[in-house]
Amino acid sequence: MPNRFLTHMFGDLVHDFGQPAMLWQVGVLLATLVLAWVLARFLRRRLDRRQSLAGSGGLRFGAESLNRAFFPLIGAVLVGIARAITAEFMHTSLLNLALVPLLGIGLIYIVFFFARRVFSRDGENHAWLSLVEKVVSLVVWVGMVLTVMGIQDDVLAWMDSVRFRVANTHMTLLSLASGLLWVCVTMIVAMWLGSALEDRVMRASTLDANLKVVLARLGRALLVVAAVLVSLSLVGIDITVLGVFGGALGVGLGFGLQKIASNYVSGFIILLDRSLRIGDTINVSGLQGMVTQIRTRYTVVRGLDGIETLVPNEKLITDVVQNQSSFQTRGYTKVAVQVAYETDIRQAMALLAQAADDVPRVLQDPVPAPYLVNFGADGIDLELGFWVEDAATGTSSVRSAVNLNIWRLFAEHDISIPFAQREVRIIGAGDILPQNLAAAAQPTSAAAPEAG
Structure with missing residues (x-):
């Protein structure tokens, strides 16, 4: 097996080492990398200028990964073009080896860009984002190492030989891994498209605020459902089994999840009939405040004391709600x-x-x-x-x-604000009071104790 490793990329590189072709390959590689660095720097400046005008922290957070992906991706394209041109004149072992890390690192940063747009739109590093970045980095680096060593086909053949059974379906380790990969890719792409659709809808000035929320959430839900169906089809799972799952889900909604489903349906009803809007001042069950968010399960109401309360959407449908902003705000x-x-x-x-x-x-x-x-x-x-x-x-x-x-x-203007005054009279104590005053005025003496 070690001899086989050396007959692949490393073996070709050792064979070309010391040959004039190696110097030409080094020169071509350096020239393409310098050109890639210049083009990447130009694209970074344009992107940074655009993000500064946008002023969004989440967009700038995702643009960092895109900026870092410019150099390896452009370098991979230029090295690939140079390799195709020079392959007719000399060996290209160094260019073949350089393509692997350039493509791998570029792929890592591209995935980081999409993941940050999906899981970290507010510009903060969340737990899901860290997990996705670590898993992607590990998988890509392992793939690069296997490609450089030339044993990727052997590893894939071994994974295909490991077979097991799930219910009535026979699966292999390779099909399971490829299925999980397709599910992750389709879900991330669907969630990224949903985020892009939501940003586009929210920036529309001709749509009502409630209609914007409905369109954004409905579009994201449809994209996620479509991604799940597509990924299951790619894996080879029969989609008709979802009918049984849908029936079980309906029974679950009818019993344990009734309240949750009712809140979700009530949220869409509130958004569609426009009975409440973001910024309205309402009074529901003694709680008075301004509506700051209308979510699919609950509505956020900020009270007059600044404390935010999560009100279930079902309560806003079934209870009496006073909308003080529907007529006047005074x-x-x-x-x-x-x-x-x-x-x-x-x-x-x-x-x-x-x-x-x-x-x-x-x-x-x-x-x-x-x-x-x-x-x-x-x-x-x-x-x-x-x-x-x-x-x-x-x-x-x-x-x-x-x-x-x-x-x-x-x-x-000498107008006084009175304070409380009370007069206390003692009735029937006219004779006793002077005697008590005289007794109180007499000096008292205490006898010294006798010495024992």
């Missing part, structure tokens, strides 16, 4: 204050209305209105009601600004 709020009984009430109410002037987000149509609410135990209760723009973003800062203006205006 909201009504009020502030309360108490003044002393000797205060000029008309002046105090005019100052209350003035306190809402020039406060951001306070609407002047309808105008803020002061009210005399109640005659309290410590003073007169007044109230200022007004409308606030974009109430879903919160009203605490607006009410605080109005209260500060009220405090300033009341201080400038």
Whole structure:
């Protein structure tokens, strides 16, 4: 077996070593690599300029692998052309050997590019992405080593000779490996096409926001289903067996997965009938907030306190939902204050209305209105009601600004805000109280203990 290794690429390289043809091969290889480096640098600059204009972190993250793939792929093409031209004049053992790592490394980076576009659209390194990159690197490097050693045919023949049985199907190790490879390739391509379709649909300005989400998710689901069917056909699995699986799945949906299926169907209904949109302010089961995401299983609602809540889509279909953004985005709020009984009430109410002037987000149509609410135990209760723009973003800062203006205006016009005062009377203790006071005023003395 070692002699056979030497009769392949390494053997041809050793045979040409020291011959004039080797110098020509080195010169041709260096020239093609230099030209490949120049072309790759030019393409990198164009791609970097385009990605800087796009401004997407996920696209730049995937473009790193594409930038690295330019040099080996262009080099492989140029070396292949040079080998085809020079093969008629001299041996090309060095060029044959150089093609293997160039093609292999280029293939690795191309797969990395597609995997990053599929599993890491936000520009972060996820666990699935790391696993795919490690498996691809291992498989490609093993293939390159086997190709250089010239035993790839022997390894494939051995894998084809290992036979086993799965149910009623006879399979070999080679068919299993090729099947898994085709499944992975078709799934990655389908998910990449789905991501590209989603990006294209989301950038469309003529489509409704809900329709964009429906088209993107429906397109991705159809592509994944098509990829599964194609990969199963390539492996040799009869697709008709999926009918039995579909029946079992229907029974499972009818029992254990009923809620999950209901949430998925409800999500598509919400997106199609456009009853809710991203950015709407809703109130469902006491939860009030703004819709930030509509997923296929749940809807994300951001409350007025900034906390996001996942609401199952089925709840948005079966429960009563108040959509406060379907008509108006403003909201009504009020502030309360108490003044002393000797205060000029008309002046105090005019100052209350003035306190809402020039406060951001306070609407002047309808105008803020002061009210005399109640005659309290410590003073007169007044109230200022007004409308606030974009109430879903919160009203605490607006009410605080109005209260500060009220405090300033009341201080400038000598209007006091009373505090609680209580008078305590003791009934029937007129004779006892003076005696107790006299006893308390007398000095007390303590006798020293006798010495024992």
